[in-house]
Amino acid sequence: MQANNALNYDYSVAKCFTYATILFGIIGMLIGVVIAYQLAFPELNYLAGEYGTYSRLRPLHTSGVIFGFLLSGIFATWYYVGQRVLKVSMAESPFLMILGRVHFWLYMILMIIAVVTLFLGIGTSKEYAELEWPLDIAVVVVWVIWGLSIFGLIGIRREKTLYISMWYYIATFLGVAMLYLFNNMEVPTYFVSGYGKWYHSVSMYAGTNDAMVQWWYGHNAVAFVFTVPIIAMIYYFLPKESGQPVFSYKLSLLSFWGLMFVYLWAGGHHLLYSTVPDWVQTMGSIFSIILILPSWGSAINMLLTMKGQWGQLKSNPLVKFMVLASTFYMLSTLEGPIQAIKSVNALAHFTDWIPGHVHDGTLGWVGFMTMAALFHMAPRMYKRELYSKKLMESQFWIQTTGIVMYFSSMWIAGITQGMMWRATDQYGNLAYSFIDTVTVLIPYYALRATGGLLYLIGFFMFTYNMYKTMTASKAIASEPQNASPMAA
Amino acid sequence: MDMETIRELQAYGYIFFTIFLAVILYSYLYHLYRSEKSGERNFEKYADMALRDDVTDAPIEPMSPLNKAKD
Ligand code: HEM
Ligand SMILES: [Fe+2]
Numbered sequence: 001m002q003a004n005n006a007l008n009y010d011y012s013v014a015k016c017f018t019y020a021t022i023l024f025g026i027i028g029m030l031i032g033v034v035i036a037y038q039l040a041f042p043e044l045n046y047l048a049g050e051y052g053t054y055s056r057l058r059p060l061h062t063s064g065v066i067f068g069f070l071l072s073g074i075f076a077t078w079y080y081v082g083q084r085v086l087k088v089s090m091a092e093s094p095f096l097m098i099l100g101r102v103h104f105w106l107y108m109i110l111m112i113i114a115v116v117t118l119f120l121g122i123g124t125s126k127e128y129a130e131l132e133w134p135l136d137i138a139v140v141v142v143w144v145i146w147g148l149s150i151f152g153l154i155g156i157r158r159e160k161t162l163y164i165s166m167w168y169y170i171a172t173f174l175g176v177a178m179l180y181l182f183n184n185m186e187v188p189t190y191f192v193s194g195y196g197k198w199y200h201s202v203s204m205y206a207g208t209n210d211a212m213v214q215w216w217y218g219h220n221a222v223a224f225v226f227t228v229p230i231i232a233m234i235y236y237f238l239p240k241e242s243g244q245p246v247f248s249y250k251l252s253l254l255s256f257w258g259l260m261f262v263y264l265w266a267g268g269h270h271l272l273y274s275t276v277p278d279w280v281q282t283m284g285s286i287f288s289i290i291l292i293l294p295s296w297g298s299a300i301n302m303l304l305t306m307k308g309q310w311g312q313l314k315s316n317p318l319v320k321f322m323v324l325a326s327t328f329y330m331l332s333t334l335e336g337p338i339q340a341i342k343s344v345n346a347l348a349h350f351t352d353w354i355p356g357h358v359h360d361g362t363l364g365w366v367g368f369m370t371m372a373a374l375f376h377m378a379p380r381m382y383k384r385e386l387y388s389k390k391l392m393e394s395q396f397w398i399q400t401t402g403i404v405m406y407f408s409s410m411w412i413a414g415i416t417q418g419m420m421w422r423a424t425d426q427y428g429n430l431a432y433s434f435i436d437t438v439t440v441l442i443p444y445y446a447l448r449a450t451g452g453l454l455y456l457i458g459f460f461m462f463t464y465n466m467y468k469t470m471t472a473s474k475a476i477a478s479e480p481q482n483a484s485p486m487a488a
Numbered sequence: 489m490d491m492e493t494i495r496e497l498q499a500y501g502y503i504f505f506t507i508f509l510a511v512i513l514y515s516y517l518y519h520l521y522r523s524e525k526s527g528e529r530n531f532e533k534y535a536d537m538a539l540r541d542d543v544t545d546a547p548i549e550p551m552s553p554l555n556k557a558k559d
Pocket of ligand 2: 220270
C-alpha cells in the first residue's frame, strides 16, 4: 500500500458498467418509444406476435431503464467516484479487483436471463418487481457483492471522512437491500402445493397487505434508485466539473437525514382512496408535502454551488446538463407532492398525468445526470478529450424538447382524462364512456411518443459521442482538474 | 377501548411525535453549527474532497499518519 508514482485509479470496472449503461439505455428507451407509439397506433401491437404486445414490452421497458440503464450507471459512477473521494485505488487490492469483475459479469448474466424471461412472459406481476424467485436470489447475490465492494474499498481508504456522495451510495445499498428483500418474499407454488412451474411463485402477502408492501417498495425504489444515488452523483460531478465546492456542506448533511427520514413514510400516496387504512393515506399525503423540504434542500444546494459561475452554463454543456437535471428534480419533487394531495389525487390517479410526472423525474433528472456523469468520466477514463461539444449541445436541446413534449402532452391528457371520467349530466349519470376518453387522447399519445423519440435520438447522439471519445478523440497529456476538455 | 379514546391517543401520539422530530432536527442543526463555532470541526472543508481527489493529493483528513499518501 505504499503510494508510488505509478499508483493510479483503476477504471476497468467503471468502464464495463459504462458500456452496460449505454447498452441498456438503448434497449430500454427503444422499447419505451415502441410502446408509446403502440398507445397512439394500436396496430403496432401485432408486429411480433405475443412478443411484441404492449403487455409483454412494458415491464421490459421499466426493468430495462431502471435495472439496466440506471443501475449500471449507478455502478459505473460508484466504481469511479468511490475510489476518488476515498483516495484509494482499486488496483491496491487484488481482491477488490476480482470482486468488481465478478460483480459486473454476474450482473450481466442476470440481466440477460431477466430480459429473456420477461420476453417469455414469465413474471410475478408485481410492478417494478417482476422477476421470479430464482432470479430474485441471484439479485441478492449481486447486491451482496456490490456491498462487499463498497465496504471493502472503505476499509482501505486514505481519506478518513466519507464525502457526502458516499453517504448517498451507502444509503442506496442499504435501502434497496431492505426494500427488495421484503417486497419479494414469495411462495414457490410448485414446491409448496405442486401447482405451476418450478419457477412460479405468489406473493407471501395477500390483498391490501400486498398492496401496502408493494407500494412501500415502489415508492421507496423511487427514493433509493431514482433519487438517492443520483444525488450521490450530482454532489460529486457538479462541484468537480465546475471547480466550485458544494455551496453548503452542512446543508447537504441536513438534507441527507431529512430525505432518509421523510421518504419512507410517504408511500401511502400511491394508495389514496384504496382499501388501506385511512391514517396510512393521510400520513402518506402529509409526508409527501414535507418531502419538498429535503428534496429542494439538495437541489438548491446544487444551484447555489453555481453562484457567481452562471457563465459556465454557456461555456460548458456538461454543467448545463447537470443544472437542468437539478431543475427537473425540483419540478418533479414539487409535482409529486401536489399529486399527493388527496383531492388532487382523486383526479390524477390512474391518468396519464402520472407517467407525465414519472418522466419529468426519470428523463430530466435521472437521465440527464447519468449521461453528464459518463461524459465527465470519459476523458479521465480514456485519456482523450470529449469528441464533440457541438453534438453535445444539439443533444441537449433535442432531448430537452423531447421532455417538454412528453410532460406537456401528458399533463393535458391526464387532466382531460380525469375530468371526463368524473363528468356527470344533470341526473348524475356519467357523461362519457371509457372509449370516449381514449379517442380524445390519441393526439396527445402521438405527441408523447414523438417526445420520447426525440429523447431516444439524443441518446444515440450521446452513444456516438461516447464511442468516438473512446476510440478517435485527441489524446490528452494529463488529467483535467475541472472542466472536461472537449473538441468543438 | 372505544373509538373515541383511540382517536384521542392517536392525537396525543401525533403531537408528541411531531414535537420530538422537530426537536431532533433542530438539535442536529444546532450540533452542526456549534461544533463549527467551537472549532471542533469544520464541515465546509469536506467539500474539497470532491475537488482535490487525485490519488496523490493529500487527504483532507488522513486516516492515520502511516498510510498517508505522499505528495
Ligand atoms: C417529493 C417527491 C415526490 C413525491 C411526493 C411524489 C409523489 C408521487 C405521487 C403522488 C404519485 C402518483 C401516485 C398515483 O396516483 O398513482 C407518484 C408516482 C410516481 N412517481 Fe413520484 N413523487 C416524487 C418524486 C418523484 C421523482 C423524483 C421521481 C423519479 C425520478 C418519481 C417517480 C415516480 C414514479 C415512477 C411514479 C409512478 C408509480 C406507478 O404508479 O407506477 N417521483 N409520485
Ligand atoms: Fe411515491
